[in-house]
Amino acid sequence: MNWLxxxxxPRVMDEDMLKLAVGEQGPRDEAGQLARQEGILFxxxxxxxxxxxxxxxxxxxxxxxxxRKLQLDNNIIEKIExxxxxVHLVWLDLSFNNIEAIEGLDTLVNLEDLSLFNNRISKIDxxxxxxxxxxxxxxxxxxxxxxxxxxxxxxxxxRTLSLSGNPIAEEEDYKMFICAYLPDLVxxxxxxxxDHMKELAEIKHQYGIDELKQRENLIQAQLDDERAQREExxxxxxxxxxxxxxxxxxxxxxxxxxxxxxxxxxxxxxELLQAYKDKFVIICLNIFEYGLKQQEKRKVxxxxxxxxxxxxxxxxxxxxxxxxxxxxxxxxxxxxxIRDESEVTNLEMKIAEHSKxxxxxxxxxxxxxxxxxxxxxxxxxxxxxxxMDLVALFIENVQSLMAQCRDLENHHHEKLLEISxxxxxxxxxxxxxxxxxYDVRAIHKDEIMRNRRRVKEIHQYVDHVQNELDNxxxxxxxx
Numbered sequence: 001m002n003w004l005x006x007x008x009x010p011r012v013m014d015e016d017m018l019k020l021a022v023g024e025q026g027p028r029d030e031a032g033q034l035a036r037q038e039g040i041l042f043x044x045x046x047x048x049x050x051x052x053x054x055x056x057x058x059x060x061x062x063x064x065x066x067x068r069k070l071q072l073d074n075n076i077i078e079k080i081e082x083x084x085x086x087v088h089l090v091w092l093d094l095s096f097n098n099i100e101a102i103e104g105l106d107t108l109v110n111l112e113d114l115s116l117f118n119n120r121i122s123k124i125d126x127x128x129x130x131x132x133x134x135x136x137x138x139x140x141x142x143x144x145x146x147x148x149x150x151x152x153x154x155x156x157x158x159r160t161l162s163l164s165g166n167p168i169a170e171e172e173d174y175k176m177f178i179c180a181y182l183p184d185l186v187x188x189x190x191x192x193x194x195d196h197m198k199e200l201a202e203i204k205h206q207y208g209i210d211e212l213k214q215r216e217n218l219i220q221a222q223l224d225d226e227r228a229q230r231e232e233x234x235x236x237x238x239x240x241x242x243x244x245x246x247x248x249x250x251x252x253x254x255x256x257x258x259x260x261x262x263x264x265x266x267x268x269x270x271e272l273l274q275a276y277k278d279k280f281v282i283i284c285l286n287i288f289e290y291g292l293k294q295q296e297k298r299k300v301x302x303x304x305x306x307x308x309x310x311x312x313x314x315x316x317x318x319x320x321x322x323x324x325x326x327x328x329x330x331x332x333x334x335x336x337x338i339r340d341e342s343e344v345t346n347l348e349m350k351i352a353e354h355s356k357x358x359x360x361x362x363x364x365x366x367x368x369x370x371x372x373x374x375x376x377x378x379x380x381x382x383x384x385x386x387x388m389d390l391v392a393l394f395i396e397n398v399q400s401l402m403a404q405c406r407d408l409e410n411h412h413h414e415k416l417l418e419i420s421x422x423x424x425x426x427x428x429x430x431x432x433x434x435x436x437x438y439d440v441r442a443i444h445k446d447e448i449m450r451n452r453r454r455v456k457e458i459h460q461y462v463d464h465v466q467n468e469l470d471n472x473x474x475x476x477x478x479x
Contacts, residue, residue: 010056010076018042018060021050051075051093058082073097073115080104094119095137102126116141117162124148133158139189140165146174149181150212158182164189180205181212240394241291244284250277266423269416276412280405287401294394298387305383309376316372320365327361 011017022040025048042063048070055075061067062085069091070083077097081104083089089108095117102121105111106129114133118140127133133155144167152158161182163169169189171177178185179193179201186193202209236242243249264270331354 009054011054013050013053013055013057013059013061015060017050017053018048021048025049061086083108105130112157118165124151127151128154130155131157135160137162138166139163142166143168146171146177149178152182153212153216156184159185160187161185162189176201176204180209235295236288236292239291239295241288244288244291246284247277247281249284250280263416263420266419268419272412272415272419276408279408283401283404283408287398290397290401291394294390298390301383301386301390305379308379312372312375312379316368316375320368323361323364323368327357330357 022042022045043065045064046066046068048064048067051071052074055072055077058072058077058080059082061070061082064070065085066088067086068088070086070089071093073093073095075097077094077099080094080099080102083092083104084107087107087109089111091113092108092111093115095115097119099116099119099121102116102124103126105114105127109129110132111130112132113135114127114130115135115137117137121138121141122143123145124138124143127136134157136152136155136158137160139162143163146168148168152161161178163178168174175188175197178188179198183198183202233242236245264273
């Protein structure tokens with residue numbers, strides 16, 4: 001490809017360049033002249049043309065928050081950047097630049113028309129956020145792999161595609177492949193695709209398309225399942241019972257308990273642990289179901305509150321409209337009477353009466369506003385009380401259920417201690433028939449050694465106390 005901008009002097013996209021461009025592209029009539037004199041706010045600009053400016057880097061566009069159309073073609077831009085705030089952009093032209101990779105478009109969710117014609121792009125990717133994309137121009141780039149076409153299948157609204165001038169356009173099966181794998185495409189390389197070619201392409205690539213559709217359906221099913229799981233988890237979090245609809249809490253308690261896992265090999269511990277788990281999970285499920293029911297009650301309470309608020313606002317608004325409509329009817333009559341009055345004294349009286357009517361309307365509207373405020377305050381206070389009662393009841397009952405979990409845990413530990421002591425006694429007496437794993441025997445061996453050391457320490461302490469007593473008796477005899 002021939003790059004015409006390698007020798008030009010790069011320019012900075014600064015405030016002065018942007019002001020100049022906005023001023024030159026504004027309206028030319030009297031309103032436009034007035035706007036230029038007073039200054040045009042960047043946030044009010046909907047279309048901006050910055051072509052043939054020798055721009056090297058995209059910058060300072062964050063103020064154009066409502067921009068719909070941006071023209072940056074025929075510059076020397078090397079990287080797509082600085083567009084994050086342009087979320088309302090619909091049309092973007094970056095053709096005839098030095099861009100090597102598609103990037104920096106993640107926030108442009110409203111983009112419908114994108115031109116990257118005549119750049120140095122070798123791969124079609126990083127367009128996932130552009131769910132509304134209809135027109136994509138990538139001609140005169142360096143795209144060489146036909147699998148890039150498969151990536152474009154995700155854009156359901158894509159109707160126009162330009163890829164001429166790329167290495168893939170020289171492939172023998174180029175048009176057939178695109179027509180087969182992008183069946184909703186209407187225009188390819190600025191020419192309409194006829195239905196006959198689509199039929200031939202579908203027949204030629206039917207096996208590959210069927211296989212691809214099967215993979216896509218599996219992936220979509222997996223994505224749908226993951227999304228459903230995320231949504232379900234969010235619902236459970238809102239009810240404060242996430243991960244309580246199974247054994248997650250119990251399993252997490254023993255996940256890093258190395259010694260507990262070893263003790264599970266003791267005779268009878270496996271059955272004891274399973275019984276403990278079954279009862280624990282039942283309590284968790286009770287908490288889970290209770291939490292969902294309470295969350296539903298809170299939702300009902302919130303919906304009722306919102307309905308009451310909206311009804312109060314609507315009723316207050318209707319009353320205000322009726323009062324204003326009645327005033328406007330009288331207002332027209334009063335104005336006509338004032339216009340027809342020729343006597344100054346009578347005119348002043350009618351103006352005073354009319355002013356009094358305006359004041360009365362103002363006071364009436366303010367009274368309605370204050371009534372609405374008081375009504376809403378009462379509704380809010382009632383809502384807060386109801387929610388606090390529901391939350392307090394939820395916490396109380398959950399604490400009661402969690403206390404059952406603690407009781408189960410204490411009971412399990414007592415039984416586990418009893419089994420451990422019995423097993424230890426059998427090991428000491430040589431009465432244990434089962435062959436325990438080495439690490440479990442090591443625990444008991446350590447326990448035996450610890451007990452022996454403890455017994456020895458007790459004997460030493462007893463001897464020491466006995467010596468103290470003997471010495472005390474001897475000193476008393478001498479005395």
